[in-house]
Amino acid sequence: MSLDARRHQAARSPQDMIGGIAMVLIGVFALYLVKDLPAAGRVGFASGTAPRIFAYCLIGLGLAVTVIGWLKEGPGLERLSIRGPVAILGSVLFFAFSIRTLGLALTGVPMVLISTAAAQERYRWKEALLFAIGITAFCAVLFPIALGQPIPLWPTFLR
Amino acid sequence: MTMTKRQGLTAAAAIGAILALGAGSAQAQYPNKPVTMVVPFAAGGPTDVVARIVGEHMSKTLGQPVIIENVAGAGGTTGITRVAKSAPDGYTIAMGHMGTHGAAPGLYPNIAYNPQTDFAPIGLAAGTPIVIVTRKDLPVKNLQEFIAWAQKNEKTINNANAGSGSVSHITCVLLHEMMKIDPNQIPYRGTGPALTDLVSGKVDYMCDQIVSVSSQVKGDAIKALAIATPARSPSLPDVPTTKEAGLPAFEVSAWNAVFAPKGTPADVVAKLSDALTKAVTDPATKKKLEDLGGVVPDAKGASPEALAALVKSENDRWIPLLKAKVKQ
Amino acid sequence: MDLLSNLAYGFSIAATPTNLMLCLIGALVGTLIGVLPGIGPIATIAMLLPITYKLDPTGALIMLAGIYYGAQYGGSTTAILVNLPGESSSVVTALDGHQMAKKGRAGAALAIAAIGSFIAGTFGTILVAALGKPLTQVAQAFGPADYCALMVLGLVCAVVLASGSVLKAITMIFLGLLLSTIGTDLETGEQRMTFGMLPLADGIEFVTLAMGVFGFAEILRNLEQKQSRDVVEQKITNLMPTRADMKEAAPAVARGTLLGSVLGILPGGGAVLAAFGAYTLEKKLSKKPQEFGKGAICGVAGPESANNAAAQTSFIPLLTLGIPPNAVMAIMVGAMTIHGIVPGPQIMTKQPDLFWGMIASMWIGNLMLVIINLPMVGLWVRLLRVPYRMLFPAILIFCAIGVYSINNQPFDVVLTAFFGLVGYLLLKLGFEPAPMLVAFVLGKIMEEKLRQAMLLSRGDPMTFFDFSRHPISATLMIVSIILLIVALLPSIRRKRDEVFVE
Numbered sequence: 008m009s010l011d012a013r014r015h016q017a018a019r020s021p022q023d024m025i026g027g028i029a030m031v032l033i034g035v036f037a038l039y040l041v042k043d044l045p046a047a048g049r050v051g052f053a054s055g056t057a058p059r060i061f062a063y064c065l066i067g068l069g070l071a072v073t074v075i076g077w078l079k080e081g082p083g084l085e086r087l088s089i090r091g092p093v094a095i096l097g098s099v100l101f102f103a104f105s106i107r108t109l110g111l112a113l114t115g116v117p118m119v120l121i122s123t124a125a126a127q128e129r130y131r132w133k134e135a136l137l138f139a140i141g142i143t144a145f146c147a148v149l150f151p152i153a154l155g156q157p158i159p160l161w162p163t164f165l166r
Numbered sequence: 167m168t169m170t171k172r173q174g175l176t177a178a179a180a181i182g183a184i185l186a187l188g189a190g191s192a193q194a195q196y197p198n199k200p201v202t203m204v205v206p207f208a209a210g211g212p213t214d215v216v217a218r219i220v221g222e223h224m225s226k227t228l229g230q231p232v233i234i235e236n237v238a239g240a241g242g243t244t245g246i247t248r249v250a251k252s253a254p255d256g257y258t259i260a261m262g263h264m265g266t267h268g269a270a271p272g273l274y275p276n277i278a279y280n281p282q283t284d285f286a287p288i289g290l291a292a293g294t295p296i297v298i299v300t301r302k303d304l305p306v307k308n309l310q311e312f313i314a315w316a317q318k319n320e321k322t323i324n325n326a327n328a329g330s331g332s333v334s335h336i337t338c339v340l341l342h343e344m345m346k347i348d349p350n351q352i353p354y355r356g357t358g359p360a361l362t363d364l365v366s367g368k369v370d371y372m373c374d375q376i377v378s379v380s381s382q383v384k385g386d387a388i389k390a391l392a393i394a395t396p397a398r399s400p401s402l403p404d405v406p407t408t409k410e411a412g413l414p415a416f417e418v419s420a421w422n423a424v425f426a427p428k429g430t431p432a433d434v435v436a437k438l439s440d441a442l443t444k445a446v447t448d449p450a451t452k453k454k455l456e457d458l459g460g461v462v463p464d465a466k467g468a469s470p471e472a473l474a475a476l477v478k479s480e481n482d483r484w485i486p487l488l489k490a491k492v493k494q
Numbered sequence: 495m496d497l498l499s500n501l502a503y504g505f506s507i508a509a510t511p512t513n514l515m516l517c518l519i520g521a522l523v524g525t526l527i528g529v530l531p532g533i534g535p536i537a538t539i540a541m542l543l544p545i546t547y548k549l550d551p552t553g554a555l556i557m558l559a560g561i562y563y564g565a566q567y568g569g570s571t572t573a574i575l576v577n578l579p580g581e582s583s584s585v586v587t588a589l590d591g592h593q594m595a596k597k598g599r600a601g602a603a604l605a606i607a608a609i610g611s612f613i614a615g616t617f618g619t620i621l622v623a624a625l626g627k628p629l630t631q632v633a634q635a636f637g638p639a640d641y642c643a644l645m646v647l648g649l650v651c652a653v654v655l656a657s658g659s660v661l662k663a664i665t666m667i668f669l670g671l672l673l674s675t676i677g678t679d680l681e682t683g684e685q686r687m688t689f690g691m692l693p694l695a696d697g698i699e700f701v702t703l704a705m706g707v708f709g710f711a712e713i714l715r716n717l718e719q720k721q722s723r724d725v726v727e728q729k730i731t732n733l734m735p736t737r738a739d740m741k742e743a744a745p746a747v748a749r750g751t752l753l754g755s756v757l758g759i760l761p762g763g764g765a766v767l768a769a770f771g772a773y774t775l776e777k778k779l780s781k782k783p784q785e786f787g788k789g790a791i792c793g794v795a796g797p798e799s800a801n802n803a804a805a806q807t808s809f810i811p812l813l814t815l816g817i818p819p820n821a822v823m824a825i826m827v828g829a830m831t832i833h834g835i836v837p838g839p840q841i842m843t844k845q846p847d848l849f850w851g852m853i854a855s856m857w858i859g860n861l862m863l864v865i866i867n868l869p870m871v872g873l874w875v876r877l878l879r880v881p882y883r884m885l886f887p888a889i890l891i892f893c894a895i896g897v898y899s900i901n902n903q904p905f906d907v908v909l910t911a912f913f914g915l916v917g918y919l920l921l922k923l924g925f926e927p928a929p930m931l932v933a934f935v936l937g938k939i940m941e942e943k944l945r946q947a948m949l950l951s952r953g954d955p956m957t958f959f960d961f962s963r964h965p966i967s968a969t970l971m972i973v974s975i976i977l978l979i980v981a982l983l984p985s986i987r988r989k990r991d992e993v994f995v996e
Binding site for chain 3: 214238331354356363377
């Protein structure tokens with residue numbers, strides 16, 4: 008995944024080049040999404056007007072960032088790590104998909120265990136497990152019980 | 167935010183004990199656990215207040231707390247969709263509303279429920295009359311003058327509403343239909359900002375629920391022209407009804423009613439209906455609702471049958487009108 | 495004289511043991527939920543409403559108001575300690591507050607935030623009591639065109655929130671504006687860029703965006719940096735601000751208080767501008783603008799004071815007109831109506847005990863928060879010593895629960911994870927998230943007000959520059975244009991680069 012700056016000799020700042028292009032793409036995608044909305048209404052503004060203006064400006068600015076990245080010396084691309092984002096975002100997604108069915112009691116522990124895997128050091132599974140149980144219990148007492156938040160605590164088969 | 171190992175262990179033991187308790191509870195008579203009433207709007211709004219007042223009394227009859235859960239979004243349809251899809255066991259019910267069960271199919275083509283077939287109606291909780299209010303310096307004294315003024319100045323007048331699909335929007339759509347005009351409608355994000363601009367005279371008039379506007383009317387910040395119910399309201403006794411003021415066809419109310427998902431057992435529906443009827447006929451609860459300007463139904467009006475009929479007549483009234491008049 | 499006797503009357507109501515207790519409970523609960531990322535005052539007040547049924551209306555409102563202030567204080571604490579802004583105003587606090595924490599000065603940042611907020615809260619309370627009625631006129635003078643112009647000015651100023659490239663900051667502003675248009679169109683009900691997904695129909699929740707691009711992205715970055723994993727790299731220096739700190743921050747507190755008091759009166763989003771308007775002001779006036787974004791104490795003191803002053807004066811529309819200016823106050827109105835009080839223009843004459851009791855309790859609430867929070871500074875700072883491998887999973891689960899509880903919607907949690915990835919990539923590409931978040935908040939209000947102004951003027955864009963009909967709008971627009979030209983003129987470019995860039 009790591010893009011080496013040396014391979015992009017032509018661009019002085021690969022970071023800005025890529026960033027600018029990304030913004031242009033976001034702008035184009037937004038224009039595609041609003042293509043069916045009216046661009047102008049009877050008083051000038053309609054539902055599609057503001058998104059279009061913002062998208063065009065974003066495309067223009069993205070191009071400017073790209074061009075400057077091409078011409079001006081700047082930072083290269085940083086390494087993207089895989090492990091951290093996968094573990095962190097994976098644990099959050101796990102929470103999202105299981106909270107309704109498994110409840111906080113059965114979601115918290117695996118979630119904490121998954122996210123702990125993001126830390127690059129040696130995995131201390133005993134500590135992680137104890138900590139996961141502790142923090143889950145703490146959240147269970149705090150949110151649904153003490154603060155009365157309507158978060159499912161128990162899995163559906165126990166409710 | 168963090169705890170020591172020992173605290174963690176103690177807590178873990180505690181949670182284990184709670185788990186065991188949860189698993190042990192057997193299936194008993196309904197209701198044996200709290201009932202969740204989904205309010206499809208934000209806390210503090212008119213529907214929320216009605217739900218909380220009624221829910222508090224219902225929990226006395228049911229012997230279990232009625233917990234209010236606010237699931238706002240998409241004109242109330244997010245929360246109602248949730249209830250329509252939940253288990254029909256009587257533990258998840260909804261405080262529906264004129265918008266979600268009367269008008270929504272005319273506003274949202276992709277709506278995921280049918281107000282008439284996807285629910286077991288429980289009963290009507292309260293009707294909230296709609297009031298036509300104007301800025302205080304508008305040069306009209308009554309509804310007749312207002313209609314003449316609006317028809318004459320159709321191109322220059324400004325009607326405020328609380329956003330597309332809101333009660334204030336669709337009721338004024340109906341009013342305009344009856345006045346045969348198509349004026350400029352200014353949408354706001356909620357009743358509050360719309361009312362602010364009405365008080366300062368930046369817009370000319372709006373239609374909204376009595377509870378949202380009565381104190382501003384009493385404080386002379388805005389003028390009320392007519393109330394769209396058959397009888398005058400005790401909270402604004404000087405305001406004539408639309409019938410008295412000469413527009414009898416404009417009779418509309420933002421009612422709130424309790425619904426359970428389709429397939430809820432008949433005995434559960436009966437228990438919920440009984441609890442609701444007891445709530446709305448209780449003098450203290452009735453007074454609370456009436457103090458807010460609500461029209462509280464009698465035992466017959468709060469029955470499941472009456473609600474089913476109401477939903478049907480409201481659907482017949484709103485869906486064709488909104489499909490024709492409101493562009494989606 | 496009238497004012498003094500009224501205030502004395504108010505204190506006689508608010509200072510009963512029961513009400514003081516309720517105020518304390520409210521402030522404590524508020525601080526707790528404010529510190530927990532994601533859980534906002536709205537969800538909590540809604541859940542606590544049933545408790546208030548048993549109380550008398552004044553007591554109930556005093557407690558709810560305590561939660562409201564407490565949540566604001568608590569939110570800044572999380573923003574400073576772990577870079578997690580729970581609401582738009584804390585975004586600004588996080589910028590320099592968290593940098594101070596990283597330098598071992600979390601104690602000073604937290605303390606100055608508490609002290610600044612207290613001073614601002616005191617001033618704001620006096621203002622509400624003394625000039626509430628006449629100040630309503632200020633709010634009434636602002637129409638849609640004027641609010642729109644105010645938001646434009648805010649966006650021009652938002653550039654200053656970035657400490658890197660100006661061009662990239664403007665790019666992020668437009669990305670934020672574009673994100674703000676996602677959701678149901680207010681006027682026609684059309685779905686815009688929602689992919690047909692119901693949970694997106696009301697647009698993106700601010701908290702999901704902020705937790706993602708700030709909180710999760712920060713965790714991902716911290717995990718990458720092996721050496722400096724722990725939040726506090728350096729030794730924690732003294733907990734309280736030094737005399738030099740206080741001297742430096744005092745004018746910032748004063749300016750922030752004034753700016754926040756004025757902006758807070760405007761119900762159509764003025765309070766949103768308070769915090770980062772103050773930040774912009776401080777950065778412009780500072781002799782050391784290069785320190786902003788790296789832990790400048792004025793970058794914490796100014797916005798925090800402004801934020802709290804605005805929190806006080808934003809009560810004015812509610813107390814004088816009975817119209818709630820934001821979601822928290824809408825719930826308070828709901829609480830009042832459950833008690834049979836429909837707040838309106840007559841509340842001051844018809845319910846004087848409620849009115850003056852509330853105002854007195856505002857100040858008591860602020861005082862309690864200082865008393866609660868200053869001793870807690872040490873505790874919070876010690877929290878930063880927890881090894882990061884334990885701190886970050888805890889933050890994650892708190893965030894997930896908090897985001898879920900906004901609408902009880904798992905989709906919001908998924909969206910937060912997505913924005914976490916986006917925030918991580920933005921960091922890698924050298925884009926700063928703060929201008930995007932601010933533009934996201936302002937963009938929503940700006941489009942709404944713009945559409946209203948255009949509808950009211952029947953499509954005449956010159957309405958914004960019409961001095962005879964909308965003098966406020968015209969003035970604000972011209973100021974914005976001048977600021978923009980100043981920012982873009984090449985002849986003064988070098989000077990601007992000194993101001994805006996490091």
